Amino acid sequence: xxxxxxxxxxxxxxxxxxxxxxxxxRTIVGVAGAALMVLLGxxxxxxxxxxxxxxxxxNTLGLLLGMMILVALLEPTGFFxxxxxxxxxxxxxxxxxxxxxxxxxxxxxSMFLDNxxxxxxxxxxxxxxxEILGINPAPLLMAEAILSDTGGVATLVGDPPNMLIGSxxxxxxxxxxxxxxPIVLAAWFIALFLLRFLxxxxxxxxxxxxxxVMKLEPAQALNDRKTAxxxxxxxxxxxLFFFVEHLLEVSPAFIALSAxxxxxxxxxxxxxxxxxRIEWSVLVFFxxxxxxxxxxxxxxxxxxxxxxxxxxxQLPPVLFGVLMIWLVAALSAVVDNVPITIAIIPxxxxxxxxxxxxxxxxxxxxxxxxxxxxxxxxxSTANIVVxxxxxxxxAPITSKLWNKRGLPVMxxxxxxxxxxxxxxxPLYLR
Amino acid sequence: MVIRDCMKSKVFSxxxxxxxxxxxxxxxxxxxxxxxxVDENGKPVGVIRMGDLLTLELPDxxxxxxxxxxxxxxxxxxxxRPNRRLLLQPVTxxxxxxxxxxxxxGLLRAYARMLQDNLYDLPVVDASGKLVGIxxxxxIGAAVLxxxxxxxxx
Numbered sequence: 001x002x003x004x005x006x007x008x009x010x011x012x013x014x015x016x017x018x019x020x021x022x023x024x025x026r027t028i029v030g031v032a033g034a035a036l037m038v039l040l041g042x043x044x045x046x047x048x049x050x051x052x053x054x055x056x057x058x059n060t061l062g063l064l065l066g067m068m069i070l071v072a073l074l075e076p077t078g079f080f081x082x083x084x085x086x087x088x089x090x091x092x093x094x095x096x097x098x099x100x101x102x103x104x105x106x107x108x109x110s111m112f113l114d115n116x117x118x119x120x121x122x123x124x125x126x127x128x129x130x131e132i133l134g135i136n137p138a139p140l141l142m143a144e145a146i147l148s149d150t151g152g153v154a155t156l157v158g159d160p161p162n163m164l165i166g167s168x169x170x171x172x173x174x175x176x177x178x179x180x181x182p183i184v185l186a187a188w189f190i191a192l193f194l195l196r197f198l199x200x201x202x203x204x205x206x207x208x209x210x211x212x213v214m215k216l217e218p219a220q221a222l223n224d225r226k227t228a229x230x231x232x233x234x235x236x237x238x239x240l241f242f243f244v245e246h247l248l249e250v251s252p253a254f255i256a257l258s259a260x261x262x263x264x265x266x267x268x269x270x271x272x273x274x275x276x277r278i279e280w281s282v283l284v285f286f287x288x289x290x291x292x293x294x295x296x297x298x299x300x301x302x303x304x305x306x307x308x309x310x311x312x313x314q315l316p317p318v319l320f321g322v323l324m325i326w327l328v329a330a331l332s333a334v335v336d337n338v339p340i341t342i343a344i345i346p347x348x349x350x351x352x353x354x355x356x357x358x359x360x361x362x363x364x365x366x367x368x369x370x371x372x373x374x375x376x377x378x379x380s381t382a383n384i385v386v387x388x389x390x391x392x393x394x395a396p397i398t399s400k401l402w403n404k405r406g407l408p409v410m411x412x413x414x415x416x417x418x419x420x421x422x423x424x425x426p427l428y429l430r
Numbered sequence: 431m432v433i434r435d436c437m438k439s440k441v442f443s444x445x446x447x448x449x450x451x452x453x454x455x456x457x458x459x460x461x462x463x464x465x466x467x468v469d470e471n472g473k474p475v476g477v478i479r480m481g482d483l484l485t486l487e488l489p490d491x492x493x494x495x496x497x498x499x500x501x502x503x504x505x506x507x508x509x510x511r512p513n514r515r516l517l518l519q520p521v522t523x524x525x526x527x528x529x530x531x532x533x534x535x536g537l538l539r540a541y542a543r544m545l546q547d548n549l550y551d552l553p554v555v556d557a558s559g560k561l562v563g564i565x566x567x568x569x570i571g572a573a574v575l576x577x578x579x580x581x582x583x584x
Contacts, residue, residue, distance in 0.1 A: 124494035134506025212505025
């Protein structure tokens with residue numbers, strides 16, 4: 001490795017370490033790292049400003065922004081709360097049924113909408129319902145975070161790593177439905193049954209006040225029915241278009257941004273308030289990471305990694321995929337899965353350029369990045385959200401509890417994904 | 431008119447060694463909303479408000495949900511009592527730093543402070559910082575409104 005590659009790798013690894021320690025906000029780390037990378041590139045002449053701009057994947061950013069605008073419009077309508085309250089009533093106060101219903105609702109919504117927003121809005125209602133019933137909310141909250149993170153892996157728009165992978169590998173919405181969803185469904189059910197089993201004692205508690213839950217009025221949680229229906233209609237149309245994107249030869253970003261535009265025109269909200277709900281820090285973080293990893297690639301650091309992988313040719317490709325699932329999952333459990341994914345993408349692209357069949361590796365990356373986050377309390381943003389909210393209840397979710405109940409779920413889903421990956425491998429090669 | 435003229439100069443307080451349960455008993459008996467916590471020399475070290483105790487009964491989740499229209503029955507929340515071990519902890523674990531007003535302060539200045547800090551009672555201190563009374567929003571409000579009718583009588 002030359003000096004440029006070593007220094008570029010150092011910038012990236014130090015940034016990752018800083019994101020891991022959470023001493024600094026990840027967006028600050030990202031922007032600083034990107035600036036340093038461009039500076040280094042200019043000084044050593046391997047990375048120009050126009051290279052840095054070209055490294056940004058605007059397809060992913062556009063898709064994220066479009067979906068964020070739709071969520072921003074739906075958020076204040078009370079639609080998410082409505083779903084949670086509805087689930088509460090349908091459960092008739094039975095804890096196990098509540099776990100299944102809330103887990104399913106959160107998963108279904110977060111397969112198409114940002115799962116952090118979904119969890120942020122559904123978890124408080126979950127706590128409320130648990131307090132009303134007099135049961136421990138921790139199993140429900142953990143199930144919502146884990147199941148929505150798991151389910152999100154099934155679709156192109158379900159989680160950010162998928163958007164990145166889809167854009168880089170040219171995988172369509174339909175590809176994800178065909179190749180990822182069956183495995184994700186299996187993993188999801190395993191996660192659900194395992195959570196049910198691990199929390200059997202908490203879930204066996206007989207609720208004190210079932211009648212109170214039956215008096216909840218879902219309709220009253222839906223503050224703005226008209227707007228909710230409009231946004232959902234637009235969202236439904238966008239999902240239909242996602243299915244045929246390859247036939248229409250349009251990008252997912254184009255569909256998402258068009259849907260956002262249509263929804264904005266139809267709803268005509270207070271734009272300032274709507275745009276305040278957009279998570280700009282996430283978009284800036286992504287852009288900064290693209291610039292940083294672009295520099296890493298230009299410096300030749302990733303080429304060294306590619307050569308290293310190619311030199312270990314004794315390993316059968318299918319096992320390399322399984323190894324990728326576990327390696328990415330382990331990394332995603334302790335550090336943000338977005339920088340991991342953005343850094344691995346050029347490695348896979350490089351392997352592909354050297355004639356190695358990479359189609360299966362994309363799915364290995366998606367499964368690892370998606371399921372790995374379930375393992376620790378800091379593994380995903382949704383996990384952090386439910387843990388923080390649970391501090392306001394009688395039974396806070398601790399890191400120890402997560403290791404006891406969440407880690408087994410991560411291990412089981414990764415094991416299931418590995419097994420099914422091996423079985424589906426011939427299919428992935430086609 | 432200044433705060434000294436409308437405050438209650440009889441102040442109920444609680445020693446720093448008291449438990450949360452002791453504080454609750456004083457709140458019930460005296461029907462007040464705030465108790466200064468004093469050390470062995472009678473010097474105030476903080477205040478405890480009725481609301482601080484009630485958060486033990488009604489956890490913070492209420493603030494997490496934007497509007498509660500759809501909840502018609504609080505169910506188990508209504509009947510769940512905080513556990514005994516928690517209630518026997520010293521009152522100092524829940525107490526807040528003292529925010530006091532000088533006895534020479536004008537009425538509306540004191541009232542504005544209450545609005546700004548979302549308080550309903552303020553301890554009153556003299557120039558040396560000694561606790562001399564307590565004033566509530568109702569005390570100040572009644573004093574201010576009494577000036578209206580006083581004017582008309584003239």
